[in-house]
Amino acid sequence: MGEARFSPGVRVRTSLIDPPHHTRLPRYVRGRVGQVVELQGTHPLPDQRARRIADPRVEPVYTVRFAARDLWGEGTHSVTVDLWESYLAPATEEVR
Amino acid sequence: MSTDHTGLPIAAHVRRLEERLIEAGYTTDAELDDTIATYLAEASPVNGARIVARAWVDPGFRRRLLADANAALPELGLSMGNGLQEQRLRVVENSTDHHNVLVCTLCSCYPISLLGPSPSWYKHEAYRSRVVREPRAVLAEFGLELPEHVDITVRDTSAETRYMVLPVRPEGTRELDEEQLAALVTREGLIGTAAV
Numbered sequence: 001m002g003e004a005r006f007s008p009g010v011r012v013r014t015s016l017i018d019p020p021h022h023t024r025l026p027r028y029v030r031g032r033v034g035q036v037v038e039l040q041g042t043h044p045l046p047d048q049r050a051r052r053i054a055d056p057r058v059e060p061v062y063t064v065r066f067a068a069r070d071l072w073g074e075g076t077h078s079v080t081v082d083l084w085e086s087y088l089a090p091a092t093e094e095v096r
Numbered sequence: 097m098s099t100d101h102t103g104l105p106i107a108a109h110v111r112r113l114e115e116r117l118i119e120a121g122y123t124t125d126a127e128l129d130d131t132i133a134t135y136l137a138e139a140s141p142v143n144g145a146r147i148v149a150r151a152w153v154d155p156g157f158r159r160r161l162l163a164d165a166n167a168a169l170p171e172l173g174l175s176m177g178n179g180l181q182e183q184r185l186r187v188v189e190n191s192t193d194h195h196n197v198l199v200c201t202l203c204s205c206y207p208i209s210l211l212g213p214s215p216s217w218y219k220h221e222a223y224r225s226r227v228v229r230e231p232r233a234v235l236a237e238f239g240l241e242l243p244e245h246v247d248i249t250v251r252d253t254s255a256e257t258r259y260m261v262l263p264v265r266p267e268g269t270r271e272l273d274e275e276q277l278a279a280l281v282t283r284e285g286l287i288g289t290a291a292v
Binding site: 024026028040041043061063065068071072075076077078079080081082083084 | 184186201202228229230231232247248249250251252253254255256257
């Protein structure tokens with residue numbers, strides 16, 4: 001995965017999968033919709049690195065902005081989280 | 097969430113790992129001590145403060161810093177490597193109507209080389225779980241009362257990029273030079289739990 005799939009401004013939904021192994025998708029943003037803000041370069045997928053998988057996939061990492069209301073049902077602030085590409089799907093697609 | 101590491105067998109684990117690396121001939125105790133000493137000796141919030149002061153007095157540097165912090169740091173003789181693998185740095189700018197505050201909800205990711213060793217509360221579950229949910233209340237507990245009109249962005253630094261806050265230059269500091277301005281900047285200001 002080299003080319004970034006998502007551009008700034010695009011709305012994305014995070015995965016709902018609760019993996020049995022290490023991941024860097026925080027639980028409080030699972031299955032939530034946010035907006036891509038910017039790309040943070042490409043980095044090896046920690047889910048694979050932590051399991052010592054040889055040559056872990058290198059993926060784009062995105063800063064995604066979530067509205068507090070969409071995370072907690074209240075609040076006026078926003079939270080940005082840096083997320084690997086495979087944690088994300090276009091907001092219009094079915095949740096995985 | 098991990099909480100306080102004190103009392104956990106982590107220190108023993110780390111030592112066992114060190115011993116195996118030494119046995120295998122990859123490193124020595126002296127080399128490990130040197131690397132850690134060098135890393136920590138140069139890791140200080142003085143570095144972050146110098147970056148902020150330069151950005152306050154030099155609009156060109158400020159632009160370069162906000163666009164690509166890793167490329168701007170060498171202008172001050174700094175880097176995100178400190179002898180180890182270089183990390184990506186993103187500097188986020190506070191203004192009179194927008195405030196950034198940093199957290200790592202998954203562990204305690206933090207730009208040690210620019211801010212020095214992190215404060216203990218930064219690693220505590222209370223801060224990590226509450227600041228993403230009710231930042232205004234948490235900041236008020238730190239003594240930072242933000243006016244209602246100020247938008248807050250909580251930066252959960254959950255991946256490989258490290259973040260640093262560029263605070264607002266305080267009013268009434270026009271007469272100060274760069275060094276005097278740097279002296280105003282605190283570690284908490286660079287995290288976003290203080291105004292400066």
